[in-house]
Amino acid sequence: MSETPAAQTFSHLSVRLAQVANPQSAIVHFGSDAPLPLDCGVALAPFSIAYQTYGSLNADKSNLVLVCHALTGDQHVANIHPVTGKPGWWETMVGPGKPIDTDRYFVLCPNVIGGCMGSTGPSSINPATGHAYGPDFPVITIADMVRAQARLLDHLGIPDVLCVLGGSMGGMQVLEWAATYKDRVFSAVPIACAARHSSQNIAFHEVGRQAVMADPDWCQGRYLEEAKNPRKGLAVARMAAHITYLSDEALHSKFGRNLQDRDKVTFGFDADFQVESYLRHQGLSFVDRFDANSYLYITRAMDYFDLAADHGGVLAKAFAGTRTRFCLVSFTSDWLFPTEESREIVHALNAVAANVSFVEIKTAKGHDAFLLHEPELFDTIGGFLRAGALKRGIAAPPGSKSWP
Amino acid sequence: MNITLSPQSVRHTDTARVDLLFIAEMVAPGARVLDIGCGDGTLLRILSQQRGVDGRGIELSQAGVNSCVAQGLSVIQGDADTDLVYYPDLAFDYAILSQTIQATYSPRDVLKQLLRIGRRVVVSFPNFGHWRVRTQLLFGGKMPRTDNLPDSWYDTPNIHLCTIKDFVALCRDMGVKIERTVALNAYGSKLGVAMPVFMQNLFGEQAVFLLSR
Structure with missing residues (x-):
């Protein structure tokens, strides 16, 4: 007997919400005596x-190799x-003998503040009300995410990172790390990102947010209290x-113009084309x-990111005095974070x-190339990390052939 | 000098880049170096392995850049004509332009930028005054093609070829101090230091200059 769509929805939601309160991950709780100061002025x-x-x-x-995840x-x-x-989002990159070689490096990836997989975010319980924060959650920034990660490293007693790397919003966090914690970052790999979110990208995010908020099940952000979920709005945003x-x-x-399970168009609004499906x-x-x-809050954090603006309008000032080794990566067909954005960062670093x-x-894979084969x-990141590790005196793993 | 590669062994590589050895010899150990037009990273590798330098590279071809970075070298894609302006004054102990100046649009401007960002500048180039080049043009009546200048006139990247004498004149004109000149013969050996410029210009197949402001 198959489940009804509503029952399916419920089971997915309960599985997901279980990860908010009680994630299948290591977790560190910072109490009321150790608040996180946020850029918006609130102490979380x-x-x-x-x-x-x-x-x-x-x-x-x-x-330590710190991996920062994307939106x-x-x-x-x-x-x-x-x-x-499903397998992890970067399992092609991270693992024994892979470019980010877990036989050699200690790889750590935290869920961002504002997220929904166990780090505090809008679906976490607000201790003041006993309900999910929802729209009462304070607006967070990329700098807030990074500040929280630094607190995690403090808690774990790890003074600095061999390499911090990430793509897209992960790359923004990498840049923020390199600018704010210069002495704690030996090397940094910002991939397919920018030092500020472009007007076009803010525009796309706004479309996504409006789609979520237009869904009646969003309930002014209090859908969890109403036992609802703005599935349609979020799906349209996604x-x-x-694209x-x-x-x-x-x-x-x-996909080309290929049709989905049919020989001709239906003169209707079904998913005629494979790309629609x-x-x-x-x-x-x-x-x-x-x-x-979480989608609303995290897209907002990206919109607000402008590293140069935080340093008197001159991006180079964000990196003044840095001794971090940088490796930037961009992709030719990425029109969300085009190469020119990376080149601007390179010029500031120069x-x-x-x-x-x-x-x-x-x-040809576009922005998503950083997640794909x-x-x-792989060669770039593997080679760059290895060179940094050797400079730092981290020996090759026993029996390794890929290390000099 | 601790360069352990022999000129012969370099001579026998595909690139015949014997000038790199003499460049490496001119660089003080442990220096900060920018290698403009670093190709596949051969010089940066020699410099970092044998001179312990902190080396960076700029390379025009993306394939060259990607292979350098995969080997752990610090290299960016860029163009000598346009991208040197982004570096601050005296950012490097040495700015090196090996076998590239003849392929730039504005050699004079590039040289000016090099002298701005590097305390010392090393430039190497194929000498168009070499007797073999002169005789090919004189007796063959065609654009010369040699080991160092293998391309035809229509597909060569070398748009601003010069002779040793030309380069010395440009340095004089710009008020640049020539600290050392090494002219290399066809076998990759150094011509006598005492040799007058006109002889170097005739018998030097390539030249390496150490310059400062």
Whole structure:
């Protein structure tokens, strides 16, 4: 007997909400005595950070690789996802013998503040009311996310990171780390990102947020109290955003104008085309694993990101005096964070004579290329990390052939 | 000097970049170096392995950049003509332009930028005054093609070829101090230091200059 759609929805929601309160991850709780000061002026307390780790920390604590996840990512980098049952989002990159070699590095990925996989966010319980925060959750920024991560490292007693890396919003966190905690970042890999969110990207985010808020089940953000979920709104937001993660060429080669399970168009508004069916599927599977309010808050954090503005309008000032080794990566077909955005960061780093590498990878896969099988990306990150590790005196794993 | 590669071994590589050894010899150990037009990273590797320098590279071809970075070298994609302006004054102990100046649009401006960002500048280039080049043009009546200048006139990246004498004149004109000149013969050996410029210009297949402001 198959479940009804409503029952399915309920079971997915309960599985997902279980991860908010009680994640299948390590978690650190910071009490009312240790609030997190936010850029908006609020002190968030108590707050929690859920995180995953892979590999082990060496004796002198010098081999930490901090992975920052993207907008709709989470801490489940290289393990089976507890809600979807799918492999981790970067399991091609992180693991034994992989570019981010867990035989050598201690890999840590925290869920961002504002997220919905165990770190404190809008679906967490507000201790003042006993209900989910919903729209009462304070607006957070990329800097707030990074500040929370620094607190996590303090708590774990890890003074600095061998490398902080991430793509898209993860790359923004990398830049924020490198600018704010210069002495704690030995090397940094911002991938497919920008030092500020562009007007076009803010515009796309606004479309997504309006779609969520137009769903009557959003209930002014209090859908959890009303036992509802703005599935349709969030699915539309995801569909629109998903287009920006691909490229015209990728969509064309994958779907063309092919029809979905039919020989001719139906003169109706069914998903006639494969691309429509694909997007609908992307939208629906997303709402099973993500919280609508988290989507609003985290997109807002990206919109507010402008590293130069935080440093008198001059991006180079954000990196003045840095000794961090940088490696920037962009993709030719990424129109969400085009190469020019990375090049601007490179120029700012050049202006302070920073140690910087910059690789633009030719691919048709668009922005999402950083999550996909992209051999040049693997070679770049593997080589850059290895060079940094050797400079830091981290020896090759026993029996390793890929290390010099 | 601790360069352990012999000129012969470099001579026998595909690139015949014997000039790199003499460049490496001019760089003080432990220095901060920017290698403009670093190609596949050969010089940066020699410098970091044998001179312990803090090396960075700029390379025009993306394939070259990607392979350098995968080897752990700090390299960005960029253009000598346009991208040197982003560096601050005296950011490096040495700015190196090996076998690239003849392929830039504005060699004079590039040289000016190099002298701005580097305390010392090392420039190497193929010498168009070499007797083999001169005789090919004189007796063959065609654009010369040699080991160092293998391309045809229509597909060469070298748009601003010069002779050793030309380069010395440009340095004089710009008020640049020439600290050392090394001219290399066809076998990759150094011509005598005492040799007058006109002889170097005739018998030097390539030249390496160490410059400062």
